[in-house]
Amino acid sequence: MxxxxxxxxxxxxxxxxxxxxxxxxxxxxxxxxxxxxxxxxxxxxxxxxxxxxxxxxxxxxxxxxxxxxxxxxxxxxxxxxxxxxxxxxxxxxxxxxxxxxxxxxxxxxxxxxALMGELNSGCGQGYKDAVMLILGTGVGTAVAFDGKILNSRNYVAGALSSHIIINMDGDQCTCPNSGCLEATASGWALERLVRSQPEYIASGLAGEDEINFRILEKWYLKQDKTAVSVLKKCVKAWRTGILNLIHAYDPELVVLSGAIMNFRGLYQMLTEGLDRFIWDCCGHVEIKRAEHPExxxxxxxxxxxxxxxxxxx
Ligand SMILES: [Zn+2]
CATH class of the missing domain: 3.30.420.40 (ATPase, nucleotide binding domain)
Structure with missing residues (x-):
């Protein structure tokens, strides 16, 4: 076909x-x-x-x-x-x-x-209950039960978990709320986050024409203080997002995808020791990175x- x-x-x-x-x-x-x-x-x-x-x-x-x-x-x-x-x-x-x-x-x-693609052709083959966290310009989420994508009367169920508020005093989102996961850490929120860092002016990032995760990775690998601190904040937010998805939907698999997953070492940072924070009754949850996140x-x-x-x- x-x-x-x-x-x-x-x-x-x-x-x-x-x-x-x-x-x-x-x-x-x-x-x-x-x-x-x-x-x-x-x-x-x-x-x-x-x-x-x-x-x-x-x-x-x-x-x-x-x-x-x-x-x-x-x-x-x-x-x-x-x-x-x-x-x-x-x-x-x-x-x-x-x-x-x-x-x-x-x-x-x-x-x-993205979840449909991974369940049928990618790292989710063989799994039936799964959630997707896709990190790009925004953050996308989706849920599948018994191999089928979860849908509800307004098609919202499972799809708006990036707008779960993780910081009640957080920054304004593009949606009507503040402190959403996506407003805390995403492609579009990155520049605001970088510029709000106290040592931003002294950072290599201050000399860049544009700020995106590829540029952040460049400075992170040079151990630029601001880049390290910004990535740490993003990782904390996304780990919170993964835990929220696991506790909301009880999946056997979490798939991490999107262009930002090409950031070197990010998968390890997102998953290391995370199982200690998952409720016992959820059993073992597999967390995989999509082979071709884009x-x-x-x-x-x-x-x-x-x-x-x-x-x-
Ligand atoms: Zn929002």
């Missing part, structure tokens, strides 16, 4: 072509997601068309779309999203796919897709299109 996958992330838009479960081509363009989704659709279409050159469109089963917000996969609508692609709630992406590619479209939230969502899209084709054909 051939399919198209488009992951509208907070920082970049990733597009791939799948052939029989394997990525055959890929393109990435910047997202500028705070400006909305509509202004990026023409470039997205052009990039996908570029990949499709020399291919027969009619051999493609459909387009899978990932969004960084709460999605109703039945009505194919974005229900809840803050700060990124805010116009997407009023866009008809199904119609866009039909006009741009003449193909049917399926859509789901990125974090749920592709978890894309593999989820492959399975979403494949399942759609099985159901409707």
């Amino acid at each position: 051939k399919s198209i996958a488009i992951d509208f992330g907070g920082s970049s838009i990733k597009m791939v072509l799948f052939q029989d479960g394997k990525i055959s081509k890929r393109r990435t363009i910047p997202a500028y997601s705070h400006k909305g989704l509509a202004p990026r659709l023409a470039d997205t279409e052009a990039a996908v068309r570029g990949m499709l050159e020399g291919e027969e469109l009619r051999e493609y089963a459909g387009v899978g779309i990932a969004m960084p917000g709460i999605v109703d996969p039945v009505r194919k609508k974005v229900l809840g999203i803050y700060d990124k692609y805010e116009d997407s709630k009023s866009l008809d992406l199904e119609q866009w796919c039909r006009e741009a590619f003449g193909l049917p479209m399926v859509m789901e939230m990125d974090s749920k897709l 592709d978890s969502v894309l593999y989820g899209l492959y399975h979403l299109v494949k399942n759609f084709m099985t159901v409707y054909n």
Whole structure:
């Protein structure tokens, strides 16, 4: 089966072509997601068309779309999203796919897709009760019971654990609350965190044009004081997030994914000694890092299109 996958992330838009479960081509363009989704659709279409050159469109089963917000996969609508692609709630992406590619479209939230991808093609194969923590521009979470992604009346269950408040006196989030996990430690919250450090001016980070986790890693490896202290704060927040997910959903597996998981040594920092803080009754909980943290969502899209084709054909 051939399919198209488009992951509208907070920082970049990733597009791939799948052939029989394997990525055959890929393109990435910047997202500028705070400006909305509509202004990026023409470039997205052009990039996908570029990949499709020399291919027969009619051999493609459909387009899978990932969004960084709460999605109703039945009505194919974005229900809840803050700060990124805010116009997407009023866009008809199904119609866009039909006009741009003449193909049917399926859509789901990125974090749920990441878990779907890992359970079907990645480190979660063989597990049924699992949770996902995906560390990127924002923080995404998802839950699966008995191999199925947890869903609720508004598709919120399991998907908003990054907005569980871990510090009642914490910083403002992009959502209406303060002190959420995502507001404490995430790609978008990093710059604020770095600049608020008392020794920031003396830090190597002060001379950087932009602040992201790749730059933080560079200075962390040089043992820059501010970089070390910021990473320590992030690790503490994410460990709290992992514990909250375990105690809320009782999984046998926690999958850690997203581009930030490429940070050297982060997996060890997140997991070392964590079992001492997990309630006894939860038994042993496996914590794994996705093998290809940047592709978890894309593999989820492959399975979403494949399942759609099985159901409707
Ligand atoms: Zn929040």
